[in-house]
Amino acid sequence: LLWQGLRESVPDSVVYRQGEAVTEVEETGAAGVGVRLAGGSVERYDLVVGADGYRSVVRTALCPESRPQYAGYVCWRGNFDAALLAGLGSVADSVPEAGTTVCFPGGSCVIYRIPGPDGPRVNWVLYGSPPRDGQLRLDDPTSFPPGGLTPALAGHLAALLDREFPPYWARALALTAPADTFVQPIYDMETTRTAAGRLLLAGDAASVVRPHNTSGAAKALQDATALADGWRRCGSFEEL
Incomplete structure (x- = not known):
């Protein structure tokens, strides 16, 4: 719009x-x-x-x-159909209109509803540490756009959710398809x-x-x- x-x-x-x-x-x-x-x-x-x-x-x-300077952490983003939340089997079966924030050592995540072409979707933005095995180039600005997430990066994100998130929200974010997930290192520049x-x-x-x-x-x-x-x-x- x-x-x-x-x-x-x-x-x-x-x-x-x-x-x-x-x-x-x-x-x-x-x-x-x-x-x-x-x-x-x-x-x-x-x-x-x-x-x-x-x-x-x-x-x-x-x-x-x-030149942009790497700030030391990355941003993960994704979104999925809000109707999928109904299948999680939890009393917390919806994202509040005001959104939800999940905090953990070294990072945080905001989760909120957005309009979608076929109904409401859940959007999330997660800041945290990067993979430590060289999967990301951090010396030059880069990103993995939607559809470009590698299996190794997807595995890193899944492990982070399992380790740091409350079970319900870990399952909720796991509903995001790889094609709707991307990761971007954060940079500063003036x-x-x-x-x-x-x-x-x-x-x-x-x-x-x-x-x-x-x-x-x-x-x-x-x-x-x-x-x-x-x-x-x-x-x-x-x-x-």
Whole structure:
């Protein structure tokens, strides 16, 4: 719903392209910025705003020395059909509207309902220590998206739930299909600069806050608002 609302506000005069991966950007002075696409073609633009996340290609061009630093723990996420809770055989057969928090040594998990295409679903976000057998690369930002969870990582999560969670909630989270589970190492990052020449960074490309602060989306919207305000006040790219 959020994406649709934002997408519908983009004027028809704006070319909106999906599925075009940008592999490199290079500022070329008065000629603007060259944007290289995955297919090999290079396009020229007057200004490039890098709102391309914590693995930003634009940030690599603007300040290559600024790199995300691993924070020492990972985030597991998943969701499943809320109707499955009825089969757990417990008096605690539902997730309260306000959600549930499970805390354990070295981590925590929040569990709450979300709307789904076929009815309510249960979403959960778990912060804890990573596997210690090299299953995750922690020297460079990476993640295992939904559908990419390996059997070894699934086994690590199952063992964590069995060891640290109350039995009911361990069984509840185990209802999550591997295709609906992913894991993401947590990183911190603050860039040395967010703008130079015809390049500008916004959102997680400019700075990364840990997801349990629940401020990343607000930060990105504030950046976009500041850019729009600056654009109205300035008469040139240099002033912006």
